[in-house]
Amino acid sequence: MAVSHNRQRLKDIDNTGFGPNSSIEGGRLINSDGSPNLRKRGIPIWERISVYHTLLRMKRSHFFLFVLILYTSINLLFAFLYYFSGVEHLTGAENAHTFTEQFMEAFFFSSQTLTTVGYGRVAPMGMITNCIASVESLIGILIFAVMTGLIYGRFSRPRAYLVFSPNVLISPFKDGKALMLRTATYKNNHLTDVEAQLTLALHLKENGKTVTKFYPLKLEFAKINSLALSWTIVHHINEESPLYNYTKEEVEESKVEVIVIVKAFDDHFSNVVQQRTSYTYKQVIYGAKFLPMFEKAETGEYTILELDKINAHELVKMPEHAGHKAEV
Amino acid sequence: MAVSHNRQRLKDIDNTGFGPNSSIEGGRLINSDGSPNLRKRGIPIWERISVYHTLLRMKRSHFFLFVLILYTSINLLFAFLYYFSGVEHLTGAENAHTFTEQFMEAFFFSSQTLTTVGYGRVAPMGMITNCIASVESLIGILIFAVMTGLIYGRFSRPRAYLVFSPNVLISPFKDGKALMLRTATYKNNHLTDVEAQLTLALHLKENGKTVTKFYPLKLEFAKINSLALSWTIVHHINEESPLYNYTKEEVEESKVEVIVIVKAFDDHFSNVVQQRTSYTYKQVIYGAKFLPMFEKAETGEYTILELDKINAHELVKMPEHAGHKAEV
């Protein structure tokens, strides 16, 4: 059969970092946010998890919740310490008599110490309470050193800020067809020396065993100088493509996955940024082409990029040639 | 015609990140500060704008104004909170009776809490006021963590600190002519492995439609080891140039734009830095050449680079050859 002939002629690649043995790999390889679909185990979680990276990549709302909970917990802990070492050693807290009142004074004294605001209405007296307060203010400063670093790390982390079209299109191209996806930057950032790399993963049955094979997909342009507007990444499905003469059914059967890596230089960060994504066969649309996503401003003085049109496409009639009707 | 012949022989490039369809692009492509002449829309502004990048690239005076306004706003907000939860819960503010006096005490107590200066002449009492103050001091610390990061980010951002000559010259060169522009670093920084890349954008009429075509401009030296003095970037307008036999009228008609990217290694930042600019046909001067911009110190012990002479040039007679009189 022509199909398998073609793929057999092509060299699959073995240096993707994924193994060929599908039977011991589960589900898709790369999630659509670009992370590998993978869990690690065998060593304790605190060795396996980088706290810094986790806090760096946490959603902003979660991060601030985490800070609030940490702040309250440390204050509660030290409030107990001050309470048990005697509220009488906190000058200014003499009028607090009930547990609630005393604990409250201890708690807010703790928060004033941790943040180094130290009003002094309540202040420590005596060896033990002074020692605890002295350690707490040191801890406060160290924690907020960590916070400063984390917050700086969060917002200075070089990111590509790319949005990808949710779908991959199979569009008419030259006198055949092509696989197309579209990307654009959605922030006020500007990428130069932008490179894309597409890898096709196929889960094939060979001698009764399912194996995963990887093929690079050749691009019309694998590198552009500058990503100011949008970039339609095009893989021409010609004789040299592993997708040539590949029917829709085969695509589904072999659970096609297209892994996308985009690397670029961002001159605001003055750093290389990278973003990954992955498309499964369910995201492929047959016979469609992208519509332009930018237009001239009414005044004619600048160009407008319409980010909500990243996936804008219209259905089109695919060319029918001898030899590859009705496929992909 | 010879002109179009030449350009038709040359391959235009399609990987600039700009589209070929001029009719939907407005105005110049790159502003002279290197940013793309582009607006984005279609997603909410808070997703489209990177607050960090905006604050990073804001003018210094605007940045400090922003900090002052933010500081005052937060203090006003918390002053209202303290006022409404009862100024009687602020010890030391007992002598304030009018609204103005009480609000003033609340406002300055807020500023003392936010900056964690906490003199304690005025101090919080009771659950609610203490809670507000506790949260405010946390916010204060987080905000100043952000400030520390931003200020560090602002002054440590790798930049090329290049000044470009405001004009592009068409000068005599070898036995023909060349397009020349000049650049130099204007700070006490030193660039090595400096690369320049020039791209020509032409807006041409083809079959009644305006299309944008891009051509790389070959440079005499595309890379220099070190940019200590000034660098005159030279494109020889010979048979292989897309500008060969191109008349002044054609230059204006096709709204020529020269996009310049300079990339280098800065050893103070130990980082790659990049700067872009762009020249339109209005900035081209015909028949001129740059004058030297450095001279020997009187003592003879070092060289002086005169930055105010970056655009210094004198008009010269252009060579007239058979076949390309009166053009560019």
Next chain:
Amino acid sequence: MAVSHNRQRLKDIDNTGFGPNSSIEGGRLINSDGSPNLRKRGIPIWERISVYHTLLRMKRSHFFLFVLILYTSINLLFAFLYYFSGVEHLTGAENAHTFTEQFMEAFFFSSQTLTTVGYGRVAPMGMITNCIASVESLIGILIFAVMTGLIYGRFSRPRAYLVFSPNVLISPFKDGKALMLRTATYKNNHLTDVEAQLTLALHLKENGKTVTKFYPLKLEFAKINSLALSWTIVHHINEESPLYNYTKEEVEESKVEVIVIVKAFDDHFSNVVQQRTSYTYKQVIYGAKFLPMFEKAETGEYTILELDKINAHELVKMPEHAGHKAEV
């Protein structure tokens, strides 16, 4: 003899940064943590040691111990200064009469000044004490600026987080054998464009002198796109290998050392990361092969990487061919 024939045909390399003169070099070249097995002397220790790097790479527990000791020392120093300039200049410390009481007040006043918590129960009066306090609060701020930088530097330092198999295996491979070692990332990080480089160091006797020779080891795959699972780095011991026809005795005699460098791009740090290690002949296992270290999750939706199996291997029978029986 075939063995020496082979090595003599191969070009050893001289650009490893290590000298060829074994007689003046001691012990292994690279420690297993990747640092060179080397001491420096001849210039004072404070010029030879980068304090920043030392604090950056110190174990976490040691680092916090260091901070605690530094904090206590500075407080002790300033406590003495306040004590000798007169505790009567500290308002609020009037009730302290014994040396212990007065020194304690001075000590805790110092800690409140250093951390800028400044409760004010004890506060400075008069020129000298005020001056000391003013300088101490400046020092406090500068020290905590250093701490902020160090803590940020510690957790933002780009690292590869690679674990290497403790052993190098000699496994059957194709119709011969290969040297194999395995690596994987043990944190929630993801490396792309991963490159490995293996260098073989041999300590050989030549004309009665011991010389060190270096050979690059050619890899089946020297670069993989992405390190999501584990990577078995394979050097085929064929005719082109410096290890071809090399007996176990020779391996021990020449104190074989395999130096490994892995370089990759980490997209969380957006930076190049590098990790080195080294294996001596004592870590080589003959006739063994690695067992898979990942498996499909029970639900089939993702893959599990078992990090405790990094060195998992089973003994296997090595192929015996004419010409290279009983060797490596």
Next chain:
Amino acid sequence: MAVSHNRQRLKDIDNTGFGPNSSIEGGRLINSDGSPNLRKRGIPIWERISVYHTLLRMKRSHFFLFVLILYTSINLLFAFLYYFSGVEHLTGAENAHTFTEQFMEAFFFSSQTLTTVGYGRVAPMGMITNCIASVESLIGILIFAVMTGLIYGRFSRPRAYLVFSPNVLISPFKDGKALMLRTATYKNNHLTDVEAQLTLALHLKENGKTVTKFYPLKLEFAKINSLALSWTIVHHINEESPLYNYTKEEVEESKVEVIVIVKAFDDHFSNVVQQRTSYTYKQVIYGAKFLPMFEKAETGEYTILELDKINAHELVKMPEHAGHKAEV
């Protein structure tokens, strides 16, 4: 004459970033600390100087002196503001009656506000004094944000920490001679992928005018994998060298300058680091060779690098061949 023949055969390079016109360049091109021997003028000093870079590269003692002077100046300024807006608005300063006493209270209140220590023994009262204090505490926080950034920037700045031999030697090499210089890292850092680049600058008389010509010097090894010990950088003075058959007199006459750039990857910084230096003809020693600068530890377990021997050399007899006696 053979000499000029040789140099005329060689192509000089024009992409060094220095101009060819010696008559308008003064003195040596690169100082021995690697900075260009150059001043800039023509734009105001505040545009020409990067304050950040200046503070980053200032000597440590100067930096701390600068901080102390800045701290005192700001305190003096605000002390005047508090004094002129009325010391009676500073509670706790009522017992200060003379100018000296009042100014002292104002000065130390200012320092307590600037560092946010805020004891509260002295505290602001009333609108104006409160406003000044509120602004001062904001300024304090911003200044110490800058300090945090600067101090972090100072100690995290990627540097190669290379020491170069103070002299360049002309040593016997193969059956001719070579130009040699030696480098080593002097801190506990480790460089990999180390590249050296040597450029020769000659100031020659041509048609009565002095012109500067540049030639690359080919190295025996231009790149080494790792710089653990020392590296002797060797340029073989053979027929292809611009220094071939070049007499000592000519070297002096043409004011030979050897510009050295070393670039490497430092894995502690995870960054590319670069260091430059330059040698003039006065630093060349004829007929000498470097002595080893490392030895085996007594225990034989590690190697010792002796940094004080970086320039250790002994005089040797140079080979005398037909055709190039008595030269360089």
